[in-house]
Amino acid sequence: xTTADPVRTxxxxxxxxHAVAALMRGGSSLLSVSLSVAHGEGITWHRSHVWDQxxxxxxxxxxxxxxxxxxxxxxxxxxxxxxxDEVLAxxxxxxxxxxxxxxxxxxxxxxxxxxxxxxxxxxxxxxxxREIAAARESxxxxxxxxxxxxVGTVAARLLAGETVTNAEVAALTE
Numbered sequence: 001x002t003t004a005d006p007v008r009t010x011x012x013x014x015x016x017x018h019a020v021a022a023l024m025r026g027g028s029s030l031l032s033v034s035l036s037v038a039h040g041e042g043i044t045w046h047r048s049h050v051w052d053q054x055x056x057x058x059x060x061x062x063x064x065x066x067x068x069x070x071x072x073x074x075x076x077x078x079x080x081x082x083x084x085d086e087v088l089a090x091x092x093x094x095x096x097x098x099x100x101x102x103x104x105x106x107x108x109x110x111x112x113x114x115x116x117x118x119x120x121x122x123x124x125x126x127x128x129x130r131e132i133a134a135a136r137e138s139x140x141x142x143x144x145x146x147x148x149x150x151v152g153t154v155a156a157r158l159l160a161g162e163t164v165t166n167a168e169v170a171a172l173t174e
Contacts, residue, residue, distance in 0.1 A: 009159065010064045010091075011035055015042040016154035016164075017063025020147050021056045022046035023169050028056075030166040035158050042158070051115075054106020055140055057099035062144050063151050064091040074145075107133045147173060 012035055019033040028048035035042040048056060065088040074084045092100050105111040109129035112118075118125060144151075150172045157164050 008035065009155070010067065011042045012155040012158040013063040013067040013151065014060040014091075015044045016151045016158060017059035017061075017066075017144070018044035018046070018056055019154055019164060019169050020063075020151050020173060021059030021144065022048055022052075023166070023173050024143060024147065025049065025052040025055065028052060030164075030169055033154070033158065033164050033169075053102050054111075055143075057102035058106070058137075058140055059144055059151075060099050061088060061092040061103075062141070063155075066144070066148060066151070067155070074141075107137055109133055112136075 015033050015035065019030050022028045022030050022044070025048060028046055031045040031047060033042070033044040044060075046056065065084065068087055068091070069078065069084055072078065077083060078087065092103065105114075109126055109132075112129050112132050113125070118129070150169075153172060154164055154169060
């Protein structure tokens with residue numbers, strides 16, 4: 001997919017990631033997804049369970065990073081010698097800055113401890129929470145990689161100025 005505006009393209013992938021992720025979770029619905037006329041801005045509105053918020057937030061920066069990564073294997077290095085994790089971190093801090101606190105709540109040991117009602121004070125518990133966080137992120141990546149072509153389809157439609165509906169994205173994710 002080629003466009004004259006790389007920032008708009010990244011924004012389309014970011015919003016498409018949120019839209020597809022929202023519909024990957026039962027009980028979620030996509031209300032609207034759009035790109036703004038302002039440079040690099042877009043928004044995805046959805047109804048979803050509170051426990052799915054971190055996954056949906058994560059999917060935006062993940063989709064940006066995955067688009068930038070291209071076709072190379074995810075365990076490879078890019079042309080600048082960066083890993084996929086480093087590209088993802090950059091996308092989270094740049095385009096996904098608003099998503100970062102939500103992602104952190106779902107992937108940080110402290111956020112997971114709060115979610116579970118656990119005390120993260122002991123070294124053993126801290127280690128277990130880090131393992132849970134790593135397993136959760138690994139699972140999210142596998143889920144999103146499976147629907148990567150769908151994210152690309154939704155991003156292309158956004159870039160073409162087309163409306164993307166809940167029913168259309170749901171049909172693509174089945």
